Amino acid sequence: MSDASDVLIEVRGLCVDYGIGDGAVHAVVDADLELRRGEVLGLAGESGSGKSTLAYAITRLLRPPGVITAGSARFGASVNLLSAGQRELRGLRWNEIAVVLQSSMNALNPVLSIGTQFADVLRAHRPDMSRADRRARSGQLLEMVGIPADRLASYPHELSGGMRQRVMIATALALDPSVVIMDEPTTALDVVTQREILEELMALRDRLGFAVLFISHDLSLLAEIADSIAVMYAGRLVERAAAAAIFRAPRHPYSLGLLSSFPALHGPRVALEGIPGSPPDLRNMPSGCTFHPRCGYVFGRCRSDSPPLLDLDGGTRAAACWLQDGHTAVPAELGRPEPVTAEAVTAEAVTAEAVTAEAVTAEAVTAEAEPTGGRS
């Protein structure tokens, strides 16, 4: 495990409401999150789950009637994101934390050329840069995301959707931030373009070493690109684990349900159940666990008490489900052994602290990887 100095963004007990008083909607409730240096953290959830609100809150981009009611969010060791003044935020935004939004159409100014918009960012944050340097840097940024530098003279409407989104990514990277927050950056794009952009993004991440908070409704996409994943449901974090662990061995019934909502591209075709019902109305939240009306494993306690995010498997992962509190027998599909990766095997050998010793064999690795095609 990496030490505490690696943590770039640390969120503790964050609560965000829309509106004040009795009519307030609790959009984010008691969220804990850590983003480490160079990590890709996927934040998964459906519309209304609070994933975007969480991102807006920690970047202080939340607009009224959104109010942060509790909790803390720190950047690095020293900066309190929630109490930082405008000056301090100014120094942080774009320099350290950049944001890429879903709709590049609205984020780019339609009456300014791409070059002007790059120059604006650089002029605002690097006032000592010369005009020629700004131009050179802008061209360099565009080429970094695979667009020829002569496109600086183009206006947003002259670029395709994929190119505009690339421009947004390039502007986000203009000042070498250590964190890039991406809110559904590729959702509006075609699959092929989406894949190209993700590949480029991951290559840039490897080269420049920034951390990414990647917000998406598409868990199958996150499973592929993220290092770890946090799943949100109705404003709460319900599960947090390494990406492969969520995908192969989910611990929360909602994660399991989400995973079985994506038909597989391989293997035998099996009927999938998905999740019955629909997400709750945030103004009229169910008692106890907010997922209980849709949950196939519901029992007495779920209806009355809201489960906290419980540390599981020695603190490497967490899930907010009463099934995992140790007092109840865990159904097999929610207690699958963790996937064994090459890294895990080495780590295992070093620490000699076996999670499940019998699982760490080559056969177990293949056995674990095989049946996933027909995964429910």
Place this chain on the structure above:
Amino acid sequence: MTIIPLDRARAADGAGGGQPVLEARGLTKHFPVHSQRGARRAVVHAVEDVSLALPQAGITAVVGESGSGKSTLARLLARLIKPTAGSVLLDGAAAPGRQRYARQVQLVLQDPYSSLNPVHDVRYHLARPLRVHGLASSGSLDTQIAELLGRVALTPAEVFAAKYPHELSGGQRQRVAIARALAVRPRVLLADEPVSMLDVSIRLGVLNLLADLREREGLAILYVTHDIASARYLADVITVMYAGQLIESGPAAQVTDEPAHPYTKLLLSAAPDPDRTQTASLRGRGAPPNLIRPPGGCRFHPRCPFAMAVCADERPEPIEVAPGQSSACWLHATGLTAAQSRPLGPAHGPVGPGEEKR
């Protein structure tokens, strides 16, 4: 969670023998665009010579990216727009007049947030088609509506009938839209991206409803989508469209497991897939062409990593590559001359203006 192995391929075989309910023959649609200074009449070549057959109790998926012409094809089949060339056959005969056609073929649109009228309740939406088509009997209208809501699993029906669209979730709205299409007891349902606007956790419910309707009522269903994984899940037959042309079709699992056309391979390698063992490498980057001046020959050739000289000159005809699976690609052709099969090389094609350049 119960896992029921699907036996849909067999169902498709049984139905495939007879005459298709709905058939498209050489459908072509060109939309006029106003060119600057009105010099030459420019057209967008949205759909080009597409032939397709929808068998009874069969689900046919049309997969493609935006701009591939898949929605235009659905609208042509619904006869909401007139084809530039080609014809639509219902039961092997020329399609009848609009109203009689609408009793047989119904369209469900992508966005249930705009396809339902916000000032009317569910009851109104369902009573309308019954009245328009003279199927409503005043005494039993409520029974008919309750029955319709039951067919799309919106129960208790009395509660849902009185609701307005804003009181329903996205999935429920889409079910109302489907119930409205089912009101006239059609034999063909054209579903244009029916789940792409819905939340992940409720998509499957709507897809399973379509599968149910096919099984219980023998509907012929056209499922238009950009999501090839959902097409594999739901459909018997997948057809892939690119730049207005049909480039591959075949049994769903066959097309996704053994894609023959380079574009289908590209589409599959781009789809999110956590089971992927190694990082997917895309072959054939770039974006679809400008359809006002589409590339000659095969429309995919400027992006195709395997493009040959012949690909730029002549449009490939569909060639059967496996039983039931055909692919319109010169790679499957035999007897090409050396000059024809000369590779075009990596930087062969100009990428259209305003397109992505790699």
